Amino acid sequence: MVSSLVTQKTQQLVTLAKKGDESALNHLCGLYAERIRRIVRLRMGPELRAQLESMDMVQDALWAAIQELDDFTYQDEGDFLRWLSSIAENTIRDNIDRIHAGKRDVRRQMSLDSVAARSDGGRIPPGYPATTTTPSVLVARSEELDRLERAMDQLKDEYRQVIVLAKIEGLSYRQIGQQLGKSPDAVGMLLCRAMVALTDAFEAL
């Protein structure tokens, strides 16, 4: 269950960050950067992921997302995470496209530009987190999360998709059903088959 304390805290941080409180921003990065990186990696699949080896890119993207906080009204934790990670993913995809287009090849240069392009007036954060305090829970499970990524790669697309929608995006069976043109029950069945297939793949690694 989502802890109300976490919700309360995050909400507070988001409000402060919107007002320009740097320490709140840093705090948010600390809480979310690794999380977003993991989530984006899982969502992107193996091909794109290969180009996402640097944490910098995620931090840039996260920073870009936070710049857009003004457009976001905090409702709940899942919503917030979804919003953050989709902006982050878009930013990263854009950047990767640019790399492919050969327009930029210095990643750092590129990322600062992309931040500048997205943030109002191109303000570069003074308290930019050079190293984030990665949440202990994720660090403790990093090996397993790596394994999870590899296991996800082995699934067929249909399975990957439903897992991403349900377990990462946190959508309800009904919402997923609307996207995929299936009944909520069919989504439930598909998801449990997908999760057991994922478990098999995870065990085999």
Next chain:
Amino acid sequence: MDNKVQDHHNDLVNEAAQQYAQAYLKGQAPDLDTFLRQFPGLEKDVRSKIQSFQKVDSLFENLRHIDESELTTADNLVDKTVGHFRITEVIGHGGMGVVYKAYDSRLDRIVAIKTVPTHLLEDRATQERFRREARILASLSHPYIGVIYDILDEADGSTYLILEYVPGQTLSERIRDGLLPIKESLSVGLQIAESLAAAYEKGIVHRDLKPDNIKITPDGNTKVLDFGIAKTFARALAAGAGLAKEEAPTETVTQPGRLIGTPAYMSPEQARGKSTDHRTDIWSFGCVMYEMLTGKVAFEGETISDTIARVIERDPDWNSLPPEVPGNIRVLLRRCLQKDARDRLQHVGDAVIEIRETLNLLATPPPVTTLSISLVPHIAVRTKSRRIVMVIGAAIILVMAGIAAWLVNKQPTLPVSKEIRLVVLPFENLGSANDEYFAAGITDAITARLAVIRGLAVISRQSAMQYKKTEKTARQIADDLQVDYILEGTVQRERPSDPNSRVRIIPQLIKASNDAHVWAEPYDNDMREVFRVQSDLAERVAQALDITLLEPERQALASRPTENMEAYDYYLRGYDYDHRSDLESDRRIAIRMYERAVELNPKFALADAQRSRTHTVMYWLYYDHTLERLEMAKDAVDRALELEPDLPEAHLALGHYYYQGHLDFDRALEEFAIARRNLPNDSDLLSLIGYGSKTTGKIRGSSCQYQESFGA
């Protein structure tokens, strides 16, 4: 195992894991141990698969949800001084703010200080609530309630509560460390109930009772903390009996739409935002008791709204209660967790009495009997304010327990006829431990076959069961049961859990008077031959005992309940669940197994008959006392009789249906009589006829039957 078998095995494991995953993902995960029992022989693999699945699932959870431990407390007061209190450490996050441990330099004592986050203090409603908490708590003084010492207003506008510092674990920590023994759960529950009763006397409702708010001190006492959001309902109390009337919501300091309380422990009326009274605490108390006894949260969903939906709509999983929980405590829990406050236990004082008596009883255990009848709510009838239903339920169980105890304790009487008396001891399982059910089922089938033979008095299964894995010699058993012969043996299935495996059965017949082995013969057959083996075995026993079989008996012995061995295997599993305990969950699993058997072979009348009996038992034991359940029993037995009009087990089932479903003893006796024609020596049947006749006043002729069966 060859590849094909291995693949099949993996398919079954994955199917089971999917079944579990589906429920789990919906937030309705069944108790794992109970769930696994549906898959004899596969338990280990299914468990391991499910555990891996849970691990994978938890990885996603870690990603999506930030753990509290990842937050650093920004507004940390540690090492600061507030008034004359030096704050030393954070001890918790209370309902609204952080709780610190502090040293009171003026009175030289340790206290707890509770604060409200500064941004919340801007809110006047919150301040109001905070002060109210102080006033209320200050008026309460009870050994099981955390005391408030003072309220502190600082110049900067901050407000602090100075509370009694209670060392020890919270109840939720205690539960996380491992399941509490039942006695301990009851004694903690008793103290919580007493604290609520004391608060009730003062017109105070806790409104946020939960394991996090309850502490177990190092000396083993319980302290309930945070009577914080309680509101005085003195007005409502003064209105006397008008409590149940629609009182206008008086929570004036509550913002509209903001919930007070913790969703998982909130009463339905609280979750709906309706007005509440002391009965909301009775609900939460039920939730806490349930959690102590099962180790599981009674109502828990993935999200807050999901949890609230469960509180409002669902029943907790009663099957999770360990079998040792006394019947009256189960009933107490059900009464505490009634959705409608008017149907709920009305006074927490009743819970105090009930739990105290149970503890007294547990302190002086009744003499041990061989039957597990610990569920008998002896004391349920002692307390006065009982609902009729409960009394009837208890009385029925008492009667049954009485019969059972009598069966066990009654001194064996001398045989009343010249019949040869024989007991079939549980055949020993030499196969895999998972095939225990199979050996038990084979024993029962053999017992049933022997009951067909006239001139042979077969001791009841129940009496025989007490000699499972006994140290007693054949001679001692024969003395106990007054039998002439003992049939014992071994069963071994070549491939564990495989319905089509070869089976080795070695029976031996022993003469009690001289311990001589009269007859023994190893059978090593394909499973398809199992019925032939059973009937052959019965015939050979008759032969050895010089009993000549009549043609109808020979025919009855030759019956083949089903040709589908997989169906028969499910039947045996179901039968095993049916007889292993008094638990509702086992009955439900049994029914599922019978249903599977009938699915596999729609002409399996015996499985239908047995299914009907289990439905009837579900009704009779108040597990599901509904007309729908009775209809299920009737449908199943009708099916059985349509398939095999003479099947004695079907008439037996129909008799039970009339007897336990409609208390129609006359029709029940008619059916039992029909059953008896083909099962002349089934001692359970004889005892039923005897008991039924006694009930209907048809004593004449029944005492003999009574003795025949109960003499065992």
